[in-house]
Structures are given as C-alpha cells and as structure tokens.
Amino acid sequence: MPVRTPDPDPGDHGDEDGAIDPLDAALGRSLPSDSATPAWLSDVELAQVRRRMPILYVEAIPVRTDGTGSVTEVGLLLRATPMGEITRTIVSGRVRYGETIRDALFRHLENDLGPMAFPLLPPQPAPFTVAEYFPLPGVSPFHDERQHAVSLPFIVPVTGTCEPRQDALEVTWMSPREAASEPVAAEMEGGRGTLVRLGLASVGALR
Amino acid sequence: MPVRTPDPDPGDHGDEDGAIDPLDAALGRSLPSDSATPAWLSDVELAQVRRRMPILYVEAIPVRTDGTGSVTEVGLLLRATPMGEITRTIVSGRVRYGETIRDALFRHLENDLGPMAFPLLPPQPAPFTVAEYFPLPGVSPFHDERQHAVSLPFIVPVTGTCEPRQDALEVTWMSPREAASEPVAAEMEGGRGTLVRLGLASVGALR
Amino acid sequence: MPVRTPDPDPGDHGDEDGAIDPLDAALGRSLPSDSATPAWLSDVELAQVRRRMPILYVEAIPVRTDGTGSVTEVGLLLRATPMGEITRTIVSGRVRYGETIRDALFRHLENDLGPMAFPLLPPQPAPFTVAEYFPLPGVSPFHDERQHAVSLPFIVPVTGTCEPRQDALEVTWMSPREAASEPVAAEMEGGRGTLVRLGLASVGALR
Amino acid sequence: MPVRTPDPDPGDHGDEDGAIDPLDAALGRSLPSDSATPAWLSDVELAQVRRRMPILYVEAIPVRTDGTGSVTEVGLLLRATPMGEITRTIVSGRVRYGETIRDALFRHLENDLGPMAFPLLPPQPAPFTVAEYFPLPGVSPFHDERQHAVSLPFIVPVTGTCEPRQDALEVTWMSPREAASEPVAAEMEGGRGTLVRLGLASVGALR
Numbered sequence: 001m002p003v004r005t006p007d008p009d010p011g012d013h014g015d016e017d018g019a020i021d022p023l024d025a026a027l028g029r030s031l032p033s034d035s036a037t038p039a040w041l042s043d044v045e046l047a048q049v050r051r052r053m054p055i056l057y058v059e060a061i062p063v064r065t066d067g068t069g070s071v072t073e074v075g076l077l078l079r080a081t082p083m084g085e086i087t088r089t090i091v092s093g094r095v096r097y098g099e100t101i102r103d104a105l106f107r108h109l110e111n112d113l114g115p116m117a118f119p120l121l122p123p124q125p126a127p128f129t130v131a132e133y134f135p136l137p138g139v140s141p142f143h144d145e146r147q148h149a150v151s152l153p154f155i156v157p158v159t160g161t162c163e164p165r166q167d168a169l170e171v172t173w174m175s176p177r178e179a180a181s182e183p184v185a186a187e188m189e190g191g192r193g194t195l196v197r198l199g200l201a202s203v204g205a206l207r
Numbered sequence: 208m209p210v211r212t213p214d215p216d217p218g219d220h221g222d223e224d225g226a227i228d229p230l231d232a233a234l235g236r237s238l239p240s241d242s243a244t245p246a247w248l249s250d251v252e253l254a255q256v257r258r259r260m261p262i263l264y265v266e267a268i269p270v271r272t273d274g275t276g277s278v279t280e281v282g283l284l285l286r287a288t289p290m291g292e293i294t295r296t297i298v299s300g301r302v303r304y305g306e307t308i309r310d311a312l313f314r315h316l317e318n319d320l321g322p323m324a325f326p327l328l329p330p331q332p333a334p335f336t337v338a339e340y341f342p343l344p345g346v347s348p349f350h351d352e353r354q355h356a357v358s359l360p361f362i363v364p365v366t367g368t369c370e371p372r373q374d375a376l377e378v379t380w381m382s383p384r385e386a387a388s389e390p391v392a393a394e395m396e397g398g399r400g401t402l403v404r405l406g407l408a409s410v411g412a413l414r
Numbered sequence: 415m416p417v418r419t420p421d422p423d424p425g426d427h428g429d430e431d432g433a434i435d436p437l438d439a440a441l442g443r444s445l446p447s448d449s450a451t452p453a454w455l456s457d458v459e460l461a462q463v464r465r466r467m468p469i470l471y472v473e474a475i476p477v478r479t480d481g482t483g484s485v486t487e488v489g490l491l492l493r494a495t496p497m498g499e500i501t502r503t504i505v506s507g508r509v510r511y512g513e514t515i516r517d518a519l520f521r522h523l524e525n526d527l528g529p530m531a532f533p534l535l536p537p538q539p540a541p542f543t544v545a546e547y548f549p550l551p552g553v554s555p556f557h558d559e560r561q562h563a564v565s566l567p568f569i570v571p572v573t574g575t576c577e578p579r580q581d582a583l584e585v586t587w588m589s590p591r592e593a594a595s596e597p598v599a600a601e602m603e604g605g606r607g608t609l610v611r612l613g614l615a616s617v618g619a620l621r
Numbered sequence: 622m623p624v625r626t627p628d629p630d631p632g633d634h635g636d637e638d639g640a641i642d643p644l645d646a647a648l649g650r651s652l653p654s655d656s657a658t659p660a661w662l663s664d665v666e667l668a669q670v671r672r673r674m675p676i677l678y679v680e681a682i683p684v685r686t687d688g689t690g691s692v693t694e695v696g697l698l699l700r701a702t703p704m705g706e707i708t709r710t711i712v713s714g715r716v717r718y719g720e721t722i723r724d725a726l727f728r729h730l731e732n733d734l735g736p737m738a739f740p741l742l743p744p745q746p747a748p749f750t751v752a753e754y755f756p757l758p759g760v761s762p763f764h765d766e767r768q769h770a771v772s773l774p775f776i777v778p779v780t781g782t783c784e785p786r787q788d789a790l791e792v793t794w795m796s797p798r799e800a801a802s803e804p805v806a807a808e809m810e811g812g813r814g815t816l817v818r819l820g821l822a823s824v825g826a827l828r
Contacts, residue, residue: 018304041673049670052662054716056579056771057677069328095675097769100761101751102275120327121276122727123362123410128331129618130746130773140721141621148718150677152751155330194621201615203330204543207555217559248466256463259455261470263508263564302468304562307554308544336825337515337539337566347514348828355511357470401828408822411750414762414815482723483742516689534688534741537776537824542745569744617744 008071009118050147057194058105059131060091061199062113064173065157072184074179074196075162076188077112078169086169089101090196092151101125101152109156113171114163119156128202131195142191155199176205219267257354261286264358266314266338266399269320271380272364278412279404281393282369283378283387284319293376294396297403299358308332308359316363320378326363334359335409338402342380349398362406383412448534463559471565472519473606474505475613476527478587479571485619488593488610489576491526492583501585501603502611506565514536515539515566523570527585528577533570542616543564545609554603569613590619627795671768678772678811680752681712682710683734685794686778692826693802695817696783697809698733699790707790709808711817713772722746722773730777734792735784740777748773749823752816772790776820797826 041049049055062075086111093108095101102121109119130153133144139163142151178184180200185193200206240266248256256262283295300315302308308330316326338358340351349358369378385391386405390398407413455463463469476489490502509515509520516535523533547558556565576585590606592598596612599607614620662670670676681765697709714729716722723742730740752772754765763772783792799805806814814822819828 028367036391040805045673049674052718053670053674054718056675056677057758063330065330067626068313069330070309071330084737090280092547095771099675100275102277106275121272122233122277122329123273123278123364123412124268124335125751125753126409126747126749128747129615132721134670134719150716150722157327157330159678170709197620197745198615198618201543201612201620202333202611205330206615243591252466254705256467259459260467261511261513263468263470283609302564304466304468305548306468307546307566311582331540333540334543335540336540336822339514341512343512348825359508365735376606404827406827408750408819408827411762411819413822477744479744482727483744484723485744511735514689515689516691520689534778535685536743537686537690537692537826538749539825542825571741571744616747618746619744 007010011088038189054148056095057092057133057149058095058101058108059093059151059153059195060105060109060119060156061153061196062067062117062119062156062158062162062171063203065104071155071157071176071203072199073173074176074200075158075171076184076196077164077171080169085108087189088184089189089190089193090170090192101172104139105154105156109158112129112164113158114161116160117158117162118160119158121156122154129195129198131191135199141194144190146179153195153199155179155203176200177207180206209325211260218409245283260357261357263302263339264299264356265302265308265315266300266339266358266402267316267359268310268324268360268403269298269316269324269326269363269365269369269378270410278362278364278383278407278410281402281407282320282365282379283386284328284371284378284402289378293366295379295391296396298363299362312361312363316365318372320365321368321372323367324365325367326365330341331359334361335375336360336402336405338398340397343381347398348401348408360402362410384414385406393401426500432482436451436496463563468562469562470509471547471563472502472509473507473516473524473565473567473609474519474523475567475575476505476523476531476572476585477617478535480506481508485569485571485590485614485617486615487587488584488590489527489572489587490598490610491578491585492594494583501619502598502601502606503603504567504606519568519570523572527572528575528579530574531572531576532574533572538580541568542568543609543612545605547604551597558604562571567609567613569617587590590614591621622694675769675771677716678713678754678770679716679729680774680816681726681730681736681740681777682756682770682774682817683712683730683740683777683779683792684824685781690763692776692797692821692824694794695731695797695821696779696792696794697733697800697805697817698785698792701790707808708810709793709805710810711774711813712777726775726777730779733785734779735782737781738779738783739781740779742777743775748775749766750774750816750819752812761812761817765811774816774820776824797821798828800828 013070063071064073066072070112079087079089081087091108091112095104105121109117131153132140133142133149133151134140135145135148137143163172180197197206211310234332267312271280271331274277284297286294288294298315298319300311302311312328316324320368338360339347340349340356340358341347342352342355381414387404428535449519457470457611477485478487493503495501505522505526508516509518519535523531536545545556545567546554547563547565548554549562551557578585594611612618684692686696687693698711700708700710702708712729712733716725726742730738751761752774753761754763754770755761756766756769756771758764786791801818817828
C-alpha cells in the first residue's frame with residue numbers, strides 16, 4: 001500500500017505545547033515559553049534535527065493474553081493520514097529529552113489507547129528487536145521518509161478497554177495469524193507488518 | 208551454606224498420587240491406578256531416571272513491579288529441609304509428560320505461592336537463562352546432588368497475595384539489592400543465589 | 415508433507431554404543447558394558463522413558479553471516495527417512511545425562527555438519543524460543559509422534575565447510591526469504607518450518 | 622571514583638571532519654563542506670542537540686570465548702580523561718545519521734580496538750539491555766553529565782589482536798569474576814560497572 005504521507009508519530013504534536021518536561025520537573029524549573037525551554041524543540045528545530053541525527057522511538061504492539069500468558073489477540077490501530085488514506089499502525093512515538101524509555105512507552109500507550117487500556121509494561125528493558133527506519137527505502141525493512149528513526153519495540157499486554165484518542169480511528173483486535181497475514185501487512189505503514197511478525201515470533205505466536 | 212539434603216522440588220510429591228495427567232485428560236483416558244498409567248513415574252522409577260536422563264524443570268522468581276513495569280521487590284521462599292535446616296529458594300518444579308511449559312509454571316507457582324498470588328506469566332516462551340544443575344559441584348554454578356536437572360527460569364510478576372503451601376514456610380519480599388546480596392545468596396540452595404542475580408540482571412534491576 | 419516416521423534424532427543412535435559419557439569420564443569411571451553404565455539408556459529403556467518424561471533436546475539452525483553479523487544464508491539438512499522419503503530438517507538431538515547444553519550442541523553440530531563446519535556457538539545460554547514437541551498434533555506448533563520433547567533452539571553461524579554425516583544427505587544453503595517460504599516450510603518435519611521462522615525473526619531476517 | 626570530565630565518546634571527534642557519510646554516499650552526493658552537509662553536526666550544534674534530544678549510542682563489551690562459546694575473558698579499556706585521570710570503560714560511541722546499528726558498532730569497535738581485533742558481531746539485533754544515561758545522577762544506574770544518551774549494548778567476541786587507537790591506552794583482559802568485582806566497577810565511568818555485570822549475566826558468566 002503506498003503511503004504518501006507517513007506519519008507514525010502524531011502523538012508527538014503535543015510534545016511542544018504545554019506538557020511538563022520530566023527533566024524540568026525534576027529540576028523544579030518552570031516553563032515560561034517554548035523558546036526559553038532548552039529541552040523542547042520547535043517544529044522547525046525538530047525538522048532540522050530529523051535530517052541530521054537518528055531519532056529515538058519506542059513502539060508497542062498491544063496484545064491480549066490468556067491466563068497462562070499466551071498471546072491470543074493483537075491490537076492494530078487504524079489511522080487516517082492527512083491525505084485521507086486509512087492505514088494500520090502500532091503504538092509509536094518519540095522519546096523526549098530526560099524521559100525514561102518506560103515513561104515514553106507509557107505516555108504513548110495512553111495517548112494511543114486511552115487512559116483505560118491498563119497496559120502491563122514488561123519488566124525487561126530489552127526490546128524484542130531494534131527497528132531502524134531510514135528515509136531511503138531498501139536500506140532495512142523499515143522506512144520513514146521524514147527521518148532516520150531507531151525504534152525499540154515491545155510486546156505489551158493490555159488488560160482494559162482501548163479508546164483511541166487523537167487521530168487513531170480505532171483499535172482492531174485480530175488473531176495472531178491474521179495480524180501476520182499478507183493482506184494486513186500490506187496495509188501497515190513503514191514496514192510495520194514485518195515488525196508485527198518479529199514481535200509475534202518473540203512470543204511464539206507466529207506460525 | 209551447606210545443604211545436605213537439597214530438595215528444591217517438593218511440589219512434585221503430588222505428581223504421582225492422583226492428579227490428572229493433561230495428556231491422559233486430552234485422550235479421554237481414565238486413570239485406574241498408577242501402575243497402569245504409563246505417563247506417571249513411581250518414586251523408584253523417578254529415582255532411576257534421575258541418574259540417567261537430564262530432568263526438565265521450570266523455575267520462577269516472583270517479583271512485584273510498579274506501574275511502569277520496573278521490578279521493585281523480589282519474593283524468596285523460606286523452606287525447611289527434611290533435616291530441619293532453613294534455606295531460601297525460588298519457585299521450582301518438574302515438567303510432566305504431556306504438560307506445556309506454561310502449565311508447569313502455573314502449577315508450580317500455585318503450589319508454592321497459593322491460589323491468590325495471581326501471577327502474570329510472560330508472553331515470551333524463552334527463559335532469561337538456562338540453569339544446568341549437575342550432581343557434581345563445580346561443573347556449573349548450579350548443583351543438585353539428586354540429579355542432572357535443566358531448568359528454564361522466568362521472572363514472574365505476582366499481583367495478589369502469596370500464601371505458601373506445602374513445605375514453604377513463607378515468602379519474604381525484599382529489594383532487588385538485598386536479594387542480590389552476598390548474605391542472601393549464601394542462604395540459597397543449589398546456587399540459586401546466582402540464578403536470582405541473573406534474573407535481576409535480565410530486568411535491569413542488578414547494580 | 416506427511417511424515418510417517420519422523421526421526422529428527424538420528425545422531426542419538428550413537429549414544430548407546432561406546433561413546434564416553436562425560437560424567438563417567440569426570441568421575442574416572444571405566445565403561446565395561448552398556449548394562450553396567452547407569453548413565454546410558456538401552457533402546458528399550460529409552461522407548462519407555464520417552465512415553466513418561468519430557469525429553470530434553472537442543473537444536474541449531476546453521477547460518478552464514480556477513481562481516482557485520484547479518485544473516486545472509488540458512489543451511490537446511492536434507493534427510494531420507496527410513497521410509498525413503500526426503501524431508502528437510504535442522505540440527506537436532508538429545509542432551510545426555512551429565513552433558514552441558516553447549517557440549518550437546520557442539521556434538522550434534524559435528525555429527526550433522528561434519529568436523530570442518532567450525533560452528534560459532536553463541537555466548538548467550540538462552541535459546542531464541544522453547545520448542546515443545548508433543549506426540550499429539552495440535553497441542554503446539556511442533557509435533558513428534560515418538561515422544562514429548564522440549565527443545566532449546568539456537569541460531570549458529572558456521573564458518574567452515576559442511577559435510578553431513580550419518581543419514582543427512584546434504585546441507586542446502588538458501589536465502590532467509592526462501593528458508594521462511596511456504597514450500598520449504600511444508601517440506602520440514604515436525605513443524606520445524608515454524609521454528610526456522612522464529613529463529614530468523616530473532617535475528618531480524620524475517621520479512 | 623569521581624569522574625569530573627567523563628568522555629566516553631572520543632571516537633566521535635572524527636565524526637565531523639571529513640569522513641564519508643553513508644547516507645550521502647548512498648545518494649552519490651559530494652561533500653563540499655561541513656556547513657553544506659545537512660547530515661553533519663558542528664561541535665556547537667552537537668552541544669545544543671545534546672541538551673534537547675536523547676542521543677543514540679551503541680556500546681560493546683569485548684570478550685574472549687572458548688571453543689563452545691563460553692565467555693572466558695572480558696576486555697576493558699583503560700583511558701586517560703582530559704584531566705589526566707585514568708578510568709576504565711568499554712567500546713562506546715554515537716550512531717550517525719543514516720548509519721545502521723551494525724555499521725556503528727563495527728566502526729566504534731575498529732576505532733577503539735584497532736583493525737586487527739576481528740570482532741564477531743552477533744546475528745541478533747536486540748541488545749542485552751538498554752542503558753539510559755541521564756545528566757542528572759540517580760535517575761538510572763547510568764550517568765553522563767554531557768547529555769541524555771540511550772545506549773544499545775552488545776557482548777562482542779573478538780578473535781584477533783587488540784591495538785587500541787585514539788585515547789584508549791590499553792585493553793586489559795580479565796576473568797568475568799574480576800570484571801564484575803567491586804574494585805573494577807568503581808573504576809568504570811558513568812555506571813558502566815553495572816553495565817558490565819548485566820552483560821556478563823546475559824551470557825551466564827556472572828556468579
């Protein structure tokens with residue numbers, strides 16, 4: 001599926017307008033304005049940095065598990081691109097300056113799945129793979145025309161109710177087999193169909 | 208700490224007396240008597256096999272986690288040996304013929320922590336290490352004079368209340384730092400102090 | 415592909431006829447005869463134990479890597495079953511009493527790939543998944559009608575020349591994409607097509 | 622050990638002066654000057670970005686292994702800080718824009734160990750943990766006063782001869798036990814003593 005305007009990171013639009021930076025909070029600093037906040041990037045600055053540095057992301061594949069921990073369902077997000085196209089994706093977003101990987105994961109899970117999803121973050125800090133998104137297609141299985149992004153992806157069981165916010169239209173739950181199928185992979189943006197398969201393999205749910 | 212009569216597998220005493228074998232259940236077979244049940248081992252047979260085959264075990268290190276999945280506490284079992292000695296250990300037991308690793312883990316967790324522990328088994332099937340217990344000390348960090356046991360150990364968050372059953376006297380919760388300390392390691396049987404450290408390292412909780 | 419007589423463990427035929435048991439060697443014991451060697455199982459005993467205990471296996475997927483460690487090729491074994499059927503498989507075999515996982519892996523790699531394969535065993539003891547083979551099909555993706563086997567599988571780069579011994583006819587090298595394809599998976603015995611995919615996913619080589 | 626001027630990333634000094642950027646090379650672009658090369662950061666720009674974005678690092682713990690893959694020795698770097706202090710560290714450096722993790726690892730290994738080290742990069746893309754270095758001590762076990770760095774660390778067997786270049790004085794080989802000891806950990810900068818222990822645990826070489 002052609003994706004003319006991939007935008008896997010819509011949750012980040014809120015990063016620059018009013019949220020509390022964890023590092024500043026830790027320092028007891030107030031936030032009078034964006035320009036005075038060294039830890040924030042304006043949209044222009046972000047655009048510049050995106051062409052000069054690899055940008056660190058976290059990603060999460062939401063799953064349902066049975067009583068013994070086996071993955072029974074996978075939750076994929078349906079999202080409308082600015083061009084009005086419908087694509088599938090997973091939970092995905094940048095790690096902020098001063099933010100821990102866990103806090104970033106939790107923030108993006110809440111942004112994308114709503115406050116009642118009750119995700120169970122894994123105790124292990126190591127991701128199941130490292131996904132390298134390059135602006136040039138073909139360097140790796142993953143592609144993001146905006147930037148060189150390096151993503152740490154995790155399988156995250158969710159135990160509550162998902163109410164997608166922001167521009168995610170809905171969460172679709174499906175079997176591992178369907179989530180790993182060719183048609184679903186073809187609908188996912190930036191090569192994330194491959195990422196879903198690698199994640200399902202890490203939990204033994206790929207055939 | 209010298210351990211003259213290591214017995215990390217007391218939950219197995221129930222294996223030969225009346226429990227339903229999952230394979231037989233799947234086959235719809237009845238269980239008229241032990242001797243007629245090929246999947247069961249008598250104590251004599253078990254003793255023989257233990258000197259001729261590596262025996263497959265699962266082990267679990269119970270932990271408490273905070274809202275972002277970080278390990279905050281480790282639960283170690285206090286257990287009295289047949290000699291009346293008090294040792295520390297973790298959840299540990301054999302995998303039965305026809306039983307899945309997940310079912311074996313769940314069974315031993317329930318046996319050792321009680322029915323209200325509500326363990327969250329990990330979606331990943333891979334253990335954090337493979338612990339090889341040899342009858343001869345020194346071959347590996349792990350030792351079991353009864354047998355050559357190969358154990359698949361997992362970190363398992365528990366969310367409920369632990370009420371040890373069988374011969375486990377009590378579950379002691381402590382910080383990761385304390386659980387990894389020399390004095391605690393010295394009280395653990397069969398080299399499991401090393402296993403606790405490897406497990407804590409796998410969740411980034413070892414300093 | 416129907417496999418009437420799966421036999422993924424031909425290397426084990428040598429287990430009972432004259433090889434040195436590592437435990438006995440460590441103890442300085444001589445081996446006057448099979449019947450006097452407690453660590454050995456006769457064929458009859460092995461057949462009995464196979465219906466009463468999960469049997470511990472190691473498996474290895476041989477790969478070629480490029481200069482930066484990326485997997486470029488996968489080596490699958492072609493093997494003739496006793497029925498004269500040709501199937502594909504991977505390196506696979508039992509762990510002996512008293513033998514370490516590493517020694518078992520090395521022994522089976524040498525048995526199946528010859529003495530000039532120069533395999534590079536991974537420093538990590540944890541397998542990329544745990545493959546549970548049940549005699550009843552459908553309990554898991556893996557099936558072995560002879561026994562309940564629990565296998566610890568590893569990706570193993572080989573740097574030398576493979577000269578299959580025993581009943582392996584040949585090693586076929588192919589791209590990760592081909593090794594993960596449906597036609598190849600259909601030729602593999604006992605569900606090992608799934609195992610190859612899980613292994614390729616663990617090294618980021620599955621699309 | 623107090624480290625007033627931690628500088629775990631000396632290999633990066635060369636990043637801005639004349640090396641070929643892999644992305645530009647792929648595009649066939651020439652590099653007339655630093656200012657015209659969007660993928661490069663000047664020292665001033667790097668200093669600015671370091672206070673506003675998490676910076677992606679790779680790290681490697683060099684090890685020697687025996688014939689079955691067991692870790693027998695660990696190689697730690699001795700390095701003189703700009704203040705003349707001697708500290709221990711591991712291979713560490715930034716990932717460039719457009720560069721793969723594998724290429725970054727290989728580049729920093731060659732920078733720090735010399736061209737004859739012959740490192741064997743692991744086929745797995747997942748690091749053994751994720752090390753988060755914060756400018757504020759105490760947020761995590763890892764600390765870097767210059768920046769918020771997120772590092773993907775790997776265990777890397779080296780098979781050749783190490784001839785440290787740049788400001789690394791020497792590689793010291795020691796047993797896993799010594800590398801994990803308190804005195805050695807106290808000499809390591811930025812909390813890398815903990816990182817060495819986590820790495821040794823991942824290969825089963827921590828007691």
